[in-house]
Amino acid sequence: MINNKRVVVGMSGGVDSTVAAYELKRMGYEVIGVNMRLWQDPYLEDAHLMHEGGCCSLSAVEDARRVCAQIGIPFYALDFKAVFKETVVDYFIDSYEKGETPNPCIACNKFVKFDALLEKAKQLGAYYVATGHYAKIDFNEASQRYEIHQSDAVEKDQTYALYNLTQAQLAHILMPLGSFKSKDEVRAIAAQFDIQIAGKSDSQEICFIPDDDYVGFLSRNGNSEMREGDFVSTSGDVLGKHQGIARYTVGQRKGLGVTFGKPMYVVGIDVVNNRVILGDNEAVFSETVYADTVNFIPFEDFKDGYACQAKIRYSAQAASCKLYHHKQGIKVVFEMPQRAVTPGQAIVFYDDTLLIGGGTIRKHKK
Amino acid sequence: MHKERQVGTFKMDKIYLDNAGTTRVRDNVLKTMSSFFSTNFDARTTEKILSEARQRIIELLGASQYDVFFTSCGSEANNIALNVMADLIRKSAGRRRIFYTAIEHASIYRTVESNAFEDFERIRLAVDRIGMPLHHNEIDGQGGAATMMYVNNEIGSILPVYKWIDTFKSANILTHVDAVQALGHIKLTLDILGADFVTLSAHKIHGPKGLGILLVKHELAPFVEQILRCYTINMPYVMGFVTALEARYKAMTEHLEHAAMLKTYIITRLKQIHQEIKIIGFEAVDSEKSVSAIINVQLPYLEGDSIVIGCDMAGIAVSSGSACSSGTMQASHVIKALGFSEAEAKRCFRISTSDFTTVEEVDRMLEVLCTMLEPFEERERNDQQ
Known part of the structure; x- marks a missing residue:
């Protein structure tokens, strides 16, 4: 029997997931705490670099186990290594090798947290999966659809990474932190639990690269070697040598290893010719963005010319734009040109605080 | 109930x-251990008690050709057996190789696959759909070591150890049998089985956790003694094991x-x-x-x-x-x-x-x-x- 009061909560042992589990228990749910064991770089695992700090470390399992005992809920560590490797790590590597800049958190949400974990929750007789994401899920009676709204704690909002969620998934997801006004409110509740704040770097960019050295990671785990190639100007003139395309991302200025007479930025990556294209500040701006693998939440489809706001990266300001259908995907035309539109990253749409949907950026032009 | x-x-x-994992101690086992725990025994008496216990184990297991060593668990006994076999082969003219099945317990396969055996050729015997090891044509007369479980801990299959031990022995290969899961389910007669080393564990038959038993052919026992750590034998556990074994054999x-x-x-x-x-x-x-x-x-x-x-x-x-x-x-x-x-x-x-x-x-x-x-x-x- 599927119990619609039973919920599986992904627990990292940190503040957010602990408070999420605690809140659900307080609301009367039957809560099961789960720590997802994910794939780790064998090199770092061997060097025992993964055992301290970070949400995927062994100490995180013990932290999660301890807070679950304090909350008074059962706790289990579950193995998601294979699915994580396949859908997140391999995608991450492929994306860089294609000259794009991946977003592994979005892939993890789509394939691991809200797919594999949701499937596991069903096996455990739970109706819901819950996480400590800062986002609000509502059911709109008028449209009969689930909607995602930005968190009331605006600076913590995590809706950007949730645009892929489908109606079928949303019916089974709870995010109890969405209505908290600030992280301080969450911390105040967390204060009663024995959470090891020390040694937990939640600012980590990518959980499977705890040392933040993604270039080192790619050279150990990638399929193709990092090959030296040319920096070229937008008109094709050779400007110098680069150290392998995976080291560069659109908009990057620092770390090019070559100095020019004026500030130069990465404006594109040409995988076929193994070239990194550089341009001046002007050249980093684009008005039109093409995206595919799109998903929309409050509706299935839109009319060409649909006006909304879009973020081209997690930290970007939402900017006014219009959406048009284009081949298999969409075309987004911004009112004001956007800086450093990066293929591989997500473009995410909002109507004020309502998350409309998003897609993967493939191309852009002036 | x-x-x-x-x-x-x-x-x-x-x-x-989950009784193949561990079992609870039987009431009469607890009673026996308790009385041995709460009594002072001088060294001579302790020696006598242990000697009688060993004798009883040998009788029950039909193991007159064996010395009985007590370890802290089955895994330690497995580890000692593997290490002694490896040392013996290194000192001999035999080929440095070890046969083991693909379904051994972690304490076996992890040891065999570790650095401890890096100078060995490690020959993993494939098994069929029910866990029976498949013949390997490298089992010739060139020596080496072999380890095989008697009963698989996950599926319960009884491996044809008698046949395999004969095959290995006729190829001058040293043999170890991990009989942890066989104990108490199969009446063992180790003299007939004839393996050089046999591992048992007390806690799978309602004996205490923390006691492994390694039986070693008399002629090989001195080599085990050489690498055994210095420790006081947990005599109450040994008595608990003997009680558990007797209880099981009686019923x-x-x-x-x-x-x-x-x-x-x-x-x-x-x-x-x-x-x-x-x-x-x-x-x-x-x-x-x-x-x-x-x-x-x-x-x-x-x-x-x-x-x-x-x-x-x-x-x-x-x-x-x-x-x-x-x-x-x-x-x-x-x-x-x-x-x-x-x-x-x-x-x-x-x-x-x-x-x-x-x-x-x-x-x-x-x-x-x-x-x-x-x-x-x-x-x-x-x-x-």
Whole structure:
């Protein structure tokens, strides 16, 4: 029997997931705490670099186990290594090798947290999966659809990474932190639990690269070697040598290893010719963005010319734009040109605080 | 009968169906150990008690050609046997190679595959669908070592160790048998089995945890003594083991009948619950081929760790695969070695019964299983409509 009061909560042992589990228990749910064991770089695992700090470390399992005992809920560590490797790590590597800049958190949400974990929750007789994401899920009676709204704690909002969620998934997801006004409110509740704040770097960019050295990671785990190639100007003139395309991302200025007479930025990556294209500040701006693998939440489809706001990266300001259908995907035309539109990253749409949907950026032009 | 027990600050009302993992101590074993724990014995008396205990073990196991060593667990005994064999081969003219099956316990395969054997050729014997090792044509007269379990801990299959030990011996190969899961389910006569080393463990037969027994052929015993750590033998545990072994041997027929009854009952019920439920290993009750107390079940829809969790939340202990350092269940290397895919191996779990297991307890576990399968059956019915 599927119990619609039973919920599986992904627990990292940190503040957010602990408070999420605690809140659900307080609301009367039957809560099961789960720590997802994910794939780790064998090199770092061997060097025992993964055992301290970070949400995927062994100490995180013990932290999660301890807070679950304090909350008074059962706790289990579950193995998601294979699915994580396949859908997140391999995608991450492929994306860089294609000259794009991946977003592994979005892939993890789509394939691991809200797919594999949701499937596991069903096996455990739970109706819901819950996480400590800062986002609000509502059911709109008028449209009969689930909607995602930005968190009331605006600076913590995590809706950007949730645009892929489908109606079928949303019916089974709870995010109890969405209505908290600030992280301080969450911390105040967390204060009663024995959470090891020390040694937990939640600012980590990518959980499977705890040392933040993604270039080192790619050279150990990638399929193709990092090959030296040319920096070229937008008109094709050779400007110098680069150290392998995976080291560069659109908009990057620092770390090019070559100095020019004026500030130069990465404006594109040409995988076929193994070239990194550089341009001046002007050249980093684009008005039109093409995206595919799109998903929309409050509706299935839109009319060409649909006006909304879009973020081209997690930290970007939402900017006014219009959406048009284009081949298999969409075309987004911004009112004001956007800086450093990066293929591989997500473009995410909002109507004020309502998350409309998003897609993967493939191309852009002036 | 199943009832709640208050132990220290812990309240336990678990139904325990993980007896191949460990077993609770029998009441008379506890009584024996308690009296030996709470009495002072001088060195001479202790020596005498241990000597008599060894003698009794030798009698019960038909092991007159063996010396008895006590270790802290079965894994330590396995480790010592492997290391002594390796040292002996290094000192001899024999070929540096070790045969082991693909379904050995972690304490065997991890040691064999570790640096300790890096100068050895490691020959892993493949097994068939029920765990029987397949012939290997490199078993010639050039020496080496071999280790083989008597009974597999996950599927209960009895390996043809008599035949294999003969084959290895005639090829001048040193032999070790890990008989941890055979003890108490099969009447052992080690003199006839003839392996050079045999491992046993006390806690699988309602003896104490923390006592392994390594039996070593007389002529090889001095080599074990050389590498044994210095320690005080846990004499009360040894006495507990002897008591547990005597109790089991006295009631072997009843034990086997009870286990066979439960296996038949469990499998019959499982087949009624869902036609796609499969038994891994020997399905029929046959004391020549498998230990009835171990039943490995493959489910449709559900992964083994889901069943372990679902049962745990209902106060029932079963097991799946082997736990890694984080406590995660990983797909069993044993089931994979039988030729099942990763996904198939993940859908397996183990029920292991004891003399204390009742039909009511089994029913409770099967009820949980039914509850967990129900939504998936419903989903399938809906999909078909």
